[in-house]
Amino acid sequence: MVTTALFFVFAGLAIACAISMVYHRNPLYSAISLVGVFISLSCIYLTLAAPFIAAVQILIYAGAIMVLVVFVIMLLNLDDEPTANRLKYLWALGAGLGVLLLAQTFFIFYAVMRAPNVPSDQNLTAGKTMNIGQAMYTEYLLPVEIVGVLLLMAIIGSVILVRRLKQPKLELVVDNELELRHEEKPLI
Amino acid sequence: MEPSLASYLALSGVLFTIGAVGVIFKRNAIGMFMCIELMLNAVNLTFVAFSRYYGDVTGQLFVFMVMSVAAAEAAVGLGIIIAFFRNKQSVDVDDASLMRN
Numbered sequence: 001m002v003t004t005a006l007f008f009v010f011a012g013l014a015i016a017c018a019i020s021m022v023y024h025r026n027p028l029y030s031a032i033s034l035v036g037v038f039i040s041l042s043c044i045y046l047t048l049a050a051p052f053i054a055a056v057q058i059l060i061y062a063g064a065i066m067v068l069v070v071f072v073i074m075l076l077n078l079d080d081e082p083t084a085n086r087l088k089y090l091w092a093l094g095a096g097l098g099v100l101l102l103a104q105t106f107f108i109f110y111a112v113m114r115a116p117n118v119p120s121d122q123n124l125t126a127g128k129t130m131n132i133g134q135a136m137y138t139e140y141l142l143p144v145e146i147v148g149v150l151l152l153m154a155i156i157g158s159v160i161l162v163r164r165l166k167q168p169k170l171e172l173v174v175d176n177e178l179e180l181r182h183e184e185k186p187l188i
Numbered sequence: 189m190e191p192s193l194a195s196y197l198a199l200s201g202v203l204f205t206i207g208a209v210g211v212i213f214k215r216n217a218i219g220m221f222m223c224i225e226l227m228l229n230a231v232n233l234t235f236v237a238f239s240r241y242y243g244d245v246t247g248q249l250f251v252f253m254v255m256s257v258a259a260a261e262a263a264v265g266l267g268i269i270i271a272f273f274r275n276k277q278s279v280d281v282d283d284a285s286l287m288r289n
Binding site: 008018034041057060061064069091106109113132135140143 | 195
């Protein structure tokens with residue numbers, strides 16, 4: 001009973017924060033709302049008896065990724081998004097897609113309700129950190145290694161992307177193109 | 189008594205819908221990025237719910253992988269946004285239409 005009450009409280013909070021994220025035009029408000037979604041989802045993971053995933057959700061999503069996003073928003077000094085002056089049809093398209101996806105969702109809801117009821121696993125062993133660690137380093141060792149390589153590639157890739165390239169010395173320059181280039185020097 | 193599997197799936201579907209609609213409505217690259225994170229989280233919720241209801245640890249391992257990929261995506265995606273901002277002084281995706289005309 002308590003689990004159900006907690007689920008509905010945090011589900012409502014998650015949906016409210018998600019709508020607020022899409023609604024706000026200021027990217028910083030969106031980021032804060034998204035942190036709210038992550039924290040409510042973390043609490044829902046706790047009601048699902050998955051404490052490890054809940055902790056990792058807070059650490060990685062709310063702790064690392066959102067700090068990075070807020071850092072970039074502050075670095076770029078973004079203003080409010082201007083109101084759309086074109087692409088009015090996107091509203092119709094987006095609303096249509098939203099209605100379609102929601103209908104699909106509730107069809108799945110209906111189908112699962114009709115299906116034979118799945119009793120939840122009562123011994124609650126799956127979510128324990130020890131079991132996850134054991135599975136991670138025995139049965140799923142290769143995927144974990146591959147994810148490590150992927151993270152290394154992401155580090156190298158982002159360093160190469162953001163690195164400022166030196167201007168090549170020898171270049172064919174016509175007339176006063178060089179002055180023009182110096183004028184439009186990037187801000188950061 | 190605890191909530192049924194279907195209610196977790198419904199919550200996940202609603203969150204995914206909000207994220208997908210947000211990707212279409214937002215014109216800010218960072219806003220679109222955050223909507224993609226929301227969709228990834230909605231999928232994670234289904235994995236954890238199924239893992240709970242079938243008593244299998246694989247779903248939670250998969251969530252861990254998805255989180256690692258999301259972290260890698262955040263690093264590379266924000267790098268691309270910063271590189272784009274350097275060239276255009278804007279993060280509006282409408283400005284990224286160099287190939288069109």
